[in-house]
Structure formats: structure tokens, C-alpha cells
Amino acid sequence: xxxxxxxxxxxxxxxxxxxxxxxxxxxxxxxxxxxxxxxxxxxxxxxxxxxxxxxxxxxxxxxxxxxxxxxxxxxxxxxxxxxxxxxxxxxxxxxxxxxxxxxxxxxxxxxxxxxxxxxxxxxxxxxxxxxxxxxxxxxxxxxxxxxxxxxxxxxxxxxxxxxxxxxxxxxxxxxxxxxxxxxxxxxxxxxxxxxxxxxxxxxxxxxxxxxxxxxxxxxxxxxxxxxxxxxxxxxxxxxxxxxxxxxxxxxxxxxxxxxxxxxxxxxxxxxxxxxxxxxxxxxxxxxxxxxxxxxxxxxxxxxxxxxxxxxxx
Amino acid sequence: xxxxxxxxxxxxxxxxxxxxxxxxxxxxxxxxxxxxxxxxxxxxxxxxxxxxxxxxxxxxxxxxxxxxxxxxxxxxxxxxxxxxxxxxxxxxxxxxxxxxxxxxxxxxxxxxxxxxxxxxxxxxxxxxxxxxxxxxxxxxxxxxxxxxxxxxxxxxxxxxxxxxxxxxxxxxxxxxxxxxxxxxxxxxxxxxxxxxxxxxxxxxxxxxxxxxxxxxxxxxxxxxxxxxxxxxxxxxxxxxxxxxxxxxxxxxxxxxxxxxxxxxxxxxxxxxxxxxxxxxxxxxxxxxxxxxxxxx
Numbered sequence: 001x002x003x004x005x006x007x008x009x010x011x012x013x014x015x016x017x018x019x020x021x022x023x024x025x026x027x028x029x030x031x032x033x034x035x036x037x038x039x040x041x042x043x044x045x046x047x048x049x050x051x052x053x054x055x056x057x058x059x060x061x062x063x064x065x066x067x068x069x070x071x072x073x074x075x076x077x078x079x080x081x082x083x084x085x086x087x088x089x090x091x092x093x094x095x096x097x098x099x100x101x102x103x104x105x106x107x108x109x110x111x112x113x114x115x116x117x118x119x120x121x122x123x124x125x126x127x128x129x130x131x132x133x134x135x136x137x138x139x140x141x142x143x144x145x146x147x148x149x150x151x152x153x154x155x156x157x158x159x160x161x162x163x164x165x166x167x168x169x170x171x172x173x174x175x176x177x178x179x180x181x182x183x184x185x186x187x188x189x190x191x192x193x194x195x196x197x198x199x200x201x202x203x204x205x206x207x208x209x210x211x212x213x214x215x216x217x218x219x220x221x222x223x224x225x226x227x228x229x230x231x232x233x234x235x236x237x238x239x240x241x242x243x244x245x246x247x248x249x250x251x252x253x254x255x256x257x258x259x260x261x262x263x264x265x266x267x268x269x270x271x272x273x274x275x276x277x278x279x280x281x282x283x284x285x286x287x288x289x290x291x292x293x294x295x296x297x298x299x300x301x302x303x304x305x306x307x308x309x310x311x312x313x
Numbered sequence: 314x315x316x317x318x319x320x321x322x323x324x325x326x327x328x329x330x331x332x333x334x335x336x337x338x339x340x341x342x343x344x345x346x347x348x349x350x351x352x353x354x355x356x357x358x359x360x361x362x363x364x365x366x367x368x369x370x371x372x373x374x375x376x377x378x379x380x381x382x383x384x385x386x387x388x389x390x391x392x393x394x395x396x397x398x399x400x401x402x403x404x405x406x407x408x409x410x411x412x413x414x415x416x417x418x419x420x421x422x423x424x425x426x427x428x429x430x431x432x433x434x435x436x437x438x439x440x441x442x443x444x445x446x447x448x449x450x451x452x453x454x455x456x457x458x459x460x461x462x463x464x465x466x467x468x469x470x471x472x473x474x475x476x477x478x479x480x481x482x483x484x485x486x487x488x489x490x491x492x493x494x495x496x497x498x499x500x501x502x503x504x505x506x507x508x509x510x511x512x513x514x515x516x517x518x519x520x521x522x523x524x525x526x527x528x529x530x531x532x533x534x535x536x537x538x539x540x541x542x543x544x545x546x547x548x549x550x551x552x553x554x555x556x557x558x559x560x561x562x563x564x565x566x567x568x569x570x571x572x573x574x575x576x577x578x579x580x581x582x583x584x585x586x587x588x589x590x591x592x593x594x595x596x597x598x599x600x601x602x603x604x605x606x607x608x609x
Contacts, residue, residue: 134328149343155584160346215327244431246546295429
């Protein structure tokens with residue numbers, strides 16, 4: 001993917017280092033094996049193993065049968081691999097009276113995430129575009145309030161939003177939750193899009209104006225096609241963020257439409273019945289799978305998305 | 314960017330219309346919602362909001378409630394440890410990654426992946442690893458050290474550190490990435506100059522590079538701090554506030570009083586205190602960062 005010049009410093013830095021590493025071949029200079037290098041690589045390898053450990057434990061636990069788990073070592077690889085916990089977690093695990101597994105939560109999360117991502121990106125990209133190219137009086141004031149709003153603890157706004165949604169007849173519905181995600185995604189996304197559109201050459205915008213293009217014309221015909229990478233970044237940010245949300249899901253929806261995270265927590269932390277650790281870990285892994293896949297596939301774009309949060313406006 | 318607009322009112326109209334969602338969010342939800350909650354924290358609302366003002370009564374009750382005091386204490390311990398440790402670990406890892414190493418992408422991918430996972434997943438995995446019967450404690454005991462005790466999630470004294478372990482695992486990767494971006498922003502000439510002068514590497518980091526990275530540190534700190542105040546899902550997943558009330562946190566106090574305890578006034582007062590805590594961090598930062606100069 002061709003990436004514009006305004007890449008995050010991390011990615012740009014990593015690219016700059018790459019050529020230095022693919023230098024001349026041949027016998028390695030002795031310095032490479034210096035004590036300093038051993039310490040650097042040794043530390044990084046130990047740290048990496050520590051970070052991988054929970055993922056490993058999740059995988060091996062989810063592939064064991066309960067008798068094997070009771071015997072003992074959570075770090076031991078399974079003696080007998082079974083996929084039954086996965087099947088059970090997906091289609092049979094119980095929350096309260098419902099025993100149709102985590103699949104319900106999965107599809108709920110899909111139905112929540114897709115419209116939320118589309119709506120929040122649509123709103124925020126138009127906002128960012130208006131702020132970057134069509135500044136009107138007072139725009140900066142609203143934008144500053146919006147950014148400061150990102151720091152207000154959600155807890156402060158939870159109840160007023162309950163009232164607003166109730167007035168609109170959307171409290172406890174999927175639509176209501178979609179609106180909530182769009183609201184709370186707005187500060188960071190608007191900042192992201194505003195900064196990106198500001199970095200585009202102004203001449204383009206001026207030329208389009210001279211040619212008679214209007215607000216929407218310029219947005220759809222010039223800005224949108226030029227900004228696909230930033231839309232991908234915004235999508236990564238939103239899909240993982242919304243998929244991982246717990247608080248809004250539990251506050252603004254009802255048990256039938258609980259997102260996957262809420263249902264997962266209810267399954268694992270339910271007090272009734274015998275604890276089936278293998279099913280629990282399979283369920284946990286299933287819930288983490290979507291953001292993990294996005295993370296491993298998107299690579300540097302993910303880094304760019306989170307770095308956007310750190311770049312001041 | 315000032316454009317000469319032949320028909321400014323009409324041209325601006327479209328942008329203004331397009332900005333309506335942003336204006337509504339900023340004014341109605343962020344400003345209006347906050348003002349509403351703060352106002353109603355002075356009422357004695359129970360099941361439903363009521364306009365019966367009782368002054369500071371909710372706050373007095375709040376600070377007399379043991380659970381709130383435990384929550385505050387936990388958040389302080391978690392917050393300070395989390396800020397210090399994640400900055401320290403994050404910076405050291407970033408410095409290691411900055412040594413022109415091979416497989417940098419692999420290492421970064423591994424250390425950052427927990428950040429893609431939700432707090433619920435994080436909390437549940439660590440709940441399992443720290444399970445006294447089957448987890449680390451059980452394994453060490455199984456190896457023959459029968460008296461070994463490591464059960465942070467079942468010991469009220471240290472339960473918050475059990476949550477800290479999980480929180481650090483999830484969040485340090487982010488700090489490392491931000492720090493690495495900061496390190497890459499340092500002029501390479503600085504390193505050359507330090508080497509020529511014979512200054513050892515650790516001294517260069519401590520006395521030259523870190524002071525130069527001050528803005529990165531401050532921004533990172535604000536990001537970590539505003540995340541810490543919101544600490545909620547992790548506790549719910551890992552301990553549900555237990556054992557007893559030993560791992561309660563303010564955000565959970567707010568949720569429980571608002572949506573299960575049916576004592577809205579307490580919830581509003583507690584959330585207002587959370588807001589106050591954030592303002593104490595954010596306002597000086599915003600003043601330092603943006604004060605005086607106009608934002609561009």
C-alpha cells in the first residue's frame with residue numbers, strides 16, 4: 001500500500017532502519033555477538049515470551065478436556081487435542097436461561113459494529129473535511145470542546161444519554177447503541193480526518209472550487225478517493241474499539257442483544273454450575289479473535305491508528 | 314485558511330449543516346450531559362432523577378462510604394504503579410528496540426498485540442493464569458514447593474496488584490510504540506555528538522534523550538492517566554470487585570449505584586468526583602500545551 005508522507009514517526013523510522021540491515025553479506029562482524037547485543041536480544045526474547053504466554057495458555061487450555069485440566073499444569077500442551085470446548089462455547093454455553101452459546105453475542109456484535117463503524121466514520125470524515133477546508137465561525141470552539149470531551153470520563157455522560165435515548169425511543173435498542181458509539185468515536189476520528197485533510201495540498205481544493213465543485217462534490221470526487229488509507233486506519237481503530245467495548249454494551253442494550261464481550265463475561269463469571277475452564281478459554285479466545293485477526297493483518301496501519309491518538313491536534 | 318468567498322453565507326451553510334452532528338455531540342452530550350450530571354449530583358435522586366436539591370449531602374455520604382474509600386485507594390495504587398511501571402517498561406523496551414536490531418517488526422508485533430484485545434478478554438485470561446488451584450501457584454506447588462503462595466486475586470491485601478499485572482500486560486505495548494516514535498524523532502546527530510564526546514550510552518539516554526522527549530512523555534502520561542480513571546471492564550472481568558469489596562474502583566461504584574443500586578444521586582456525585590480528578594490532570598496539561606499560542 002502506498003502511504004503518504006505524513007506517516008507516523010514509528011512507521012517511517014522503521015522503514016529508515018530497514019536498508020541499514022540489508023547491507024553487505026558475508027561473515028558477520030564480531031561486534032554483532034557483543035555482550036550488549038546478547039543483553040538486548042535476550043531481554044526482548046524473554047519479554048516476548050512473557051507477552052505470548054497468555055495467548056498460549058488460552059489456546060492450550062481451550063484444546064484440553066476437563067479431566068486433563070484438573071490434573072494440573074496450565075502451561076502443558078494438551079495430551080489429547082479436542083475441539084469440543086470450541087463447539088460448546090460457540091453453540092451451547094449458557095448465560096442465564098439461554099443456552100445457545102456465544103454465537104448469539106458474535107452476531108450481535110457484528111450487527112452493532114458494522115453500522116457503528118460506517119456511521120461514525122461517515123460523520124467524522126465529513127466533520128474533519130468541514131473543519132479542514134470549510135472553516136466557519138465558531139468551528140474551532142466546537143472542535144476544542146469535542147477534543148476535551150474525549151477526556152471526560154464516560155461515567156459522567158452515561159445517564160444523560162440514557163435519558164436522551166429514552167426520549168427518542170431508542171434506549172435498549174441496537175440503534176441506540178450505534179448512536180452512542182458514533183458519539184464517542186467522534187473526537188478521535190474527527191481529529192484524525194481533520195489532520196489528514198489539512199495535510200493535503202490546498203491547491204487541489206482551490207482548483208476544484210474554481211471549477212465550480214461544491215461542498216459535497218469536492219468531498220466525494222476529490223477528498224474521498226485521495227484518502228483511502230486514512231479511512232482504513234479509521235476502520236481498524238473503530239472495529240477494534242467497538243468490538244472490544246463492554247461498558248456501553250451493558251448500559252445501553254438488553255440481554256437479547258448484548259454484544260459478545262458482555263455475553264462472554266456473563267458466561268465465564270456466572271456463579272451457577274461447574275466451571276468449565278476449557279469452554280471458558282475457548283469462548284475468551286473466540287471473542288478476542290476478531291481484533292487479533294485485524295491486528296495481525298493490518299500491521300503498521302494499526303500502529304498508525306493508535307499513534308493518531310497521541311498526535312496533538 | 315481564509316478563502317475569499319463570493320457568497321459566504323450560502324457556502325458556509327453546507328459546512329454548518331454537515332457539522333451539526335459534531336455541534337450536537339459537543340454541546341448537548343459533552344457540555345450538556347456533563348452539566349446535567351453535575352447539577353443532579355446535588356439532588357437526592359434515587360430511582361429516577363428528581364429536582365430536590367440537598368446541597369452537598371450526596372458528597373458527604375460518598376466520602377463516608379467505605380466502598381468509595383476502598384475504590385479511591387485502589388485507583389491511587391493502581392494509577393501510580395501503572396503510570397510509573399508502564400512508562401519505565403515502555404521506555405526501556407523502546408530503547409532496546411531502537412538499537413537497530415533485527416526482527417524489530419516481530420518484537421513490536423508481539424509486545425503490542427495485547428493492546429488489540431479487550432479488557433474483558435485480558436481480565437479473563439489473567440483470572441485463569443492467576444487461578445490458585447491450576448495457575449502459577451498450583452504449578453509451583455506441584456513442583457514440590459508446597460508452601461508457595463501466589464494468589465493475588467483471592468487475597469484482599471494484594472488483589473489490586475493482580476489487576477495491575479493484567480493491566481500492564483495489556484497496555485505497555487502502546488507506551489512502547491509511543492516512546493519508540495519519540496526516540497525516532499531524536500536527531501541522529503545527537504547520538505554521534507555524544508559518542509564523540511565519550512559519553513556512555515545510559516548517560517546519553519538519561520541526561521540528553523529523555524529531557525528532549527519531554528513532550529512525548531507528557532502526552533503519553535495524559536493518555537495513560539485518562540485511561541486509568543476509566544478502569545472498569547478489567548476489574549469486572551477479573552474479580553468483579555472481590556474478594557468482598559477489595560478491588561472496587563470508582564467507575565464500578567458509579568455503574569453499580571446508577572444501574573443496579575438505584576441510587577442515582579450517589580452515582581452522579583461519584584462520577585462528578587471522577588470528572589474532577591480528570592480535570593486536575595487535563596487542565597494543567599492543556600494549559601502547558603496550548604496556553605498562549607493559538608491552536609492550528
